[in-house]
Amino acid sequence: MKRILVIHGPNLNLLGQKDPTLYGNFTLEELNQKIMDFASKNEVEVKLVQSNYEGEIVDELQKARGRFDGIVINPAAYAHYSYVIRSAIEGVQVPCLEVHISNVHKGDAFRRKDVIGPVCVGVISGLGWIGYLLALEYFFFPTS
Numbered sequence: 099m100k101r102i103l104v105i106h107g108p109n110l111n112l113l114g115q116k117d118p119t120l121y122g123n124f125t126l127e128e129l130n131q132k133i134m135d136f137a138s139k140n141e142v143e144v145k146l147v148q149s150n151y152e153g154e155i156v157d158e159l160q161k162a163r164g165r166f167d168g169i170v171i172n173p174a175a176y177a178h179y180s181y182v183i184r185s186a187i188e189g190v191q192v193p194c195l196e197v198h199i200s201n202v203h204k205g206d207a208f209r210r211k212d213v214i215g216p217v218c219v220g221v222i223s224g225l226g227w228i229g230y231l232l233a234l235e236y237f238f239f240p241t242s
């Protein structure tokens with residue numbers, strides 16, 4: 099059975115309340131339910147984490163080494179400047195996919211910079227909650 103760690107970064111606990119035109123009107127609980135439904139249908143073990151703290155995200159990434167087959171991370175605004183999270187991903191040696199609910203290439207110019215993407219296998223941005231399920235699915239392909 100594949101083991102996947104899903105990390106939701108800061109403010110994603112406010113999904114459904116925070117700018118629904120950009121991030122949709124689903125809550126984090128609803129998103130996690132969709133992830134867990136996918137996990138049980140596909141016999142994948144998923145650990146879900148949400149944190150508003152950079153250090154806590156780094157701790158989770160460090161603990162993932164040898165324990166997970168893949169990581170799906172939405173670093174939220176940390177994507178745009180956290181070299182600390184980038185280094186943790188580089189060090190963990192577990193393939194990592196970055197997901198953003200919104201299309202970070204639209205809107206605010208500062209969101210177009212992504213310091214995490216270069217150390218990930220790939221980045222999914224702008225597909226809403228579906229992006230998380232596609233990221234999970236990636237880990238089922240033989241090359242992943």
Ligand code: DQA
Nearest residue numbers: 109172174175198199200209
């Ligand atoms: C986000 C995009 C980030 O720019 C923003 O700071 C977020 C959410 C997304 O999922 O679209 O908090 O990561």
